[in-house]
Amino acid sequence: MKKYNVGILGASGAVGREMIKVLEERNFPIETLKLFASERSVGKKVEFCGKELTIELADYGAWAGLDFVLGAASNAVAKQFADDIVKSGAVFIDNSSAFRMDPDIPLVVPEINAEDARNNKKGIIANPNCSTIITLVAVNAINKLSKIKGIVASTYQATSGAGAAGPVELDEQMRAIINGADITPSVFQYQIAENLIPQIGSFLDNGYTTEEMKMQNEGRKILHNPDLKVTCTCVRVPVVRSHSISATVVTERKLTVDEVKAAIAACEGCKLYDDVENKIYPMPLVTSDQDLVFVGRIREDIVHDNAITLWCCGDQVRKGAATNAIQIAEALIEK
Numbered sequence: 001m002k003k004y005n006v007g008i009l010g011a012s013g014a015v016g017r018e019m020i021k022v023l024e025e026r027n028f029p030i031e032t033l034k035l036f037a038s039e040r041s042v043g044k045k046v047e048f049c050g051k052e053l054t055i056e057l058a059d060y061g062a063w064a065g066l067d068f069v070l071g072a073a074s075n076a077v078a079k080q081f082a083d084d085i086v087k088s089g090a091v092f093i094d095n096s097s098a099f100r101m102d103p104d105i106p107l108v109v110p111e112i113n114a115e116d117a118r119n120n121k122k123g124i125i126a127n128p129n130c131s132t133i134i135t136l137v138a139v140n141a142i143n144k145l146s147k148i149k150g151i152v153a154s155t156y157q158a159t160s161g162a163g164a165a166g167p168v169e170l171d172e173q174m175r176a177i178i179n180g181a182d183i184t185p186s187v188f189q190y191q192i193a194e195n196l197i198p199q200i201g202s203f204l205d206n207g208y209t210t211e212e213m214k215m216q217n218e219g220r221k222i223l224h225n226p227d228l229k230v231t232c233t234c235v236r237v238p239v240v241r242s243h244s245i246s247a248t249v250v251t252e253r254k255l256t257v258d259e260v261k262a263a264i265a266a267c268e269g270c271k272l273y274d275d276v277e278n279k280i281y282p283m284p285l286v287t288s289d290q291d292l293v294f295v296g297r298i299r300e301d302i303v304h305d306n307a308i309t310l311w312c313c314g315d316q317v318r319k320g321a322a323t324n325a326i327q328i329a330e331a332l333i334e335k
């Protein structure tokens, strides 16, 4: 079997560290793995498949000989190096939002539109927003039963969605509360311990945040449905890991709860987790450190015609970022 030379840009962060784990777990066919980050991390040692790797400086020319570069850094860093990565001959699979809405760059959730990844022409493939991936994997089966016209969603987003520094701040604030010490937020706008913050991203003229508009804009591109409407409220919650989403999904045809449950149970990437009599429903503690999107609380919506309401949770560092990117690379290898 052919083996590939892979690089990770942002290897010291929340997503980059998870990519190293996921590549090993999935037995990705690797010849060499190279790790890149800022000068803050240069020289740090990381274990991969029983070997010790050293983090190198992300810099122009560093990508020579690589087949894939997995992007796990900010928009600015992705934009800075994208051309150089592509010119070196590698495919850049990026987790930032820098290229997601470029019409010439595929935006891919492999369970839904792997074919788009295979049609990439610019050498860049974008990984969607984490809440968007989790929600779309959960409703993919519904969309196959009857085209989705709209989604009313609220997200409950874990602190690790803001990077490795997010859970550290939550932990420090919890300790400060116990010790009666002062709290000065730095990662989040306000204290996140014992709180919820209804702002992720910056506010737009329409009153939504940048994060909230991603589910509609990216959802249209992934589902090939330019008419999809999504109203979304994104909330940061004091959870370490795994995003949760409440979604009311409006479809063209009226669906029964039973057919939706059967379709979700059979759908790739999903786990039907819905037995309310026995208090079985998805929760972040249940869905962390694995790759499936758990779907439960499935019911006929009582406000909208032709609508199903559900609750889903998924590990946004894995399926919402690291694993999704590696699945894209696997789809390209299969091609």
Ligand SMILES: NC(=O)c1ccc[n+]([C@@H]2O[C@H](COP(=O)([O-])OP(=O)(O)OC[C@H]3O[C@@H](n4cnc5c(N)ncnc54)[C@H](OP(=O)(O)O)[C@@H]3O)[C@@H](O)[C@H]2O)c1
Binding pocket: 009, 010, 011, 012, 013, 014, 015, 016, 036, 037, 038, 039, 040, 041, 042, 058, 071, 072, 073, 074, 075, 077, 095, 096, 097, 129, 130, 160, 161, 162, 163, 164, 165, 316, 317, 320, 321
């Ligand atoms: N966290 C999630 O759940 C999640 C989900 C989906 C998508 N994403 C996206 O994935 C990307 C990474 O997020 P994250 O949560 O992993 O962030 P993070 O924990 O803050 O990590 C950022 C990474 O970028 C590196 N970096 C910073 N400046 C750099 C530079 N000038 N040159 C090279 N590398 C640099 C950092 O290296 P140093 O440690 O050396 O500073 C670190 O490895 C972001 O675009 C984010 O929006 C994150």
